[in-house]
Amino acid sequence: MSRLTFQERMLWAQLAAILAVGVYYVHFLAHAGPGHHYFHAVILAVLLVFGSISFAARHRTGAVVEDERDRSIAAIGTRWSNIILWVGLVLIMVLYWDHGSIHSAHLVIGLIFHLLLLAGIARIVRELVAYRINA
Amino acid sequence: MTSPIRNTIRELRAARSMTQQGLADLIHVTRQTVIAIEGDKYSPSLEVAFRIARVFDVPLERIFQYVPPRPRGK
Numbered sequence: 001m002s003r004l005t006f007q008e009r010m011l012w013a014q015l016a017a018i019l020a021v022g023v024y025y026v027h028f029l030a031h032a033g034p035g036h037h038y039f040h041a042v043i044l045a046v047l048l049v050f051g052s053i054s055f056a057a058r059h060r061t062g063a064v065v066e067d068e069r070d071r072s073i074a075a076i077g078t079r080w081s082n083i084i085l086w087v088g089l090v091l092i093m094v095l096y097w098d099h100g101s102i103h104s105a106h107l108v109i110g111l112i113f114h115l116l117l118l119a120g121i122a123r124i125v126r127e128l129v130a131y132r133i134n135a
Numbered sequence: 136m137t138s139p140i141r142n143t144i145r146e147l148r149a150a151r152s153m154t155q156q157g158l159a160d161l162i163h164v165t166r167q168t169v170i171a172i173e174g175d176k177y178s179p180s181l182e183v184a185f186r187i188a189r190v191f192d193v194p195l196e197r198i199f200q201y202v203p204p205r206p207r208g209k
Contacts, residue, residue: 005167006165068164068168068179068183069167069171070165131167134177
């Protein structure tokens with residue numbers, strides 16, 4: 001098994017961040033209902049920290065850290081993520097309009113949030129698998 | 136999954152005592168991409184293929200060969 005590349009390390013970091021946000025949401029906010037939470041601030045902080053670390057790491061090393069193969073693998077991950085997002089959004093719309101089983105905006109936002117987490121996790125896992133298969 | 140494109144990069148590199156990282160730097164890709172190309176796991180773009188040919192100063196067809204996949208059931 002070869003060493004983890006920069007892209008793979010970034011993907012593992014993203015996966016950890018997404019799971020941390022998901023666990024935080026499930027534990028602290030799932031039953032809290034709408035209100036003044038600091039959840040948005042936590043998400044923004046995680047994004048900011050991750051973005052800064054990624055930016056700094058890319059510019060610290062002089063070597064090429066991303067090339068056509070990385071972009072091709074990213075496209076594969078994005079395709080999976082898009083499929084999940086589209087299927088999820090269509091399901092939410094069907095539930096909302098056809099059956100009227102979703103009555104609260106809070107529930108819709110919660111579903112969209114989980115859908116985004118799922119799509120993000122699927123993208124990262126698919127990319128990690130692609131990196132290992134083509135290692 | 137292996138690509139139908141075979142290549143002789145490893146042999147050409149060995150003949151010149153060039154490391155994978157050295158080649159990667161010259162053709163502006165990561166070392167992992169060179170490893171994947173050498174292992175027939177990834178087919179490079181035409182641009183990268185031409186860069187490789189230029190580095191080794193040999194025609195493209197001496198580096199890359201297309202091996203058509205065998206038809207199913209034969």
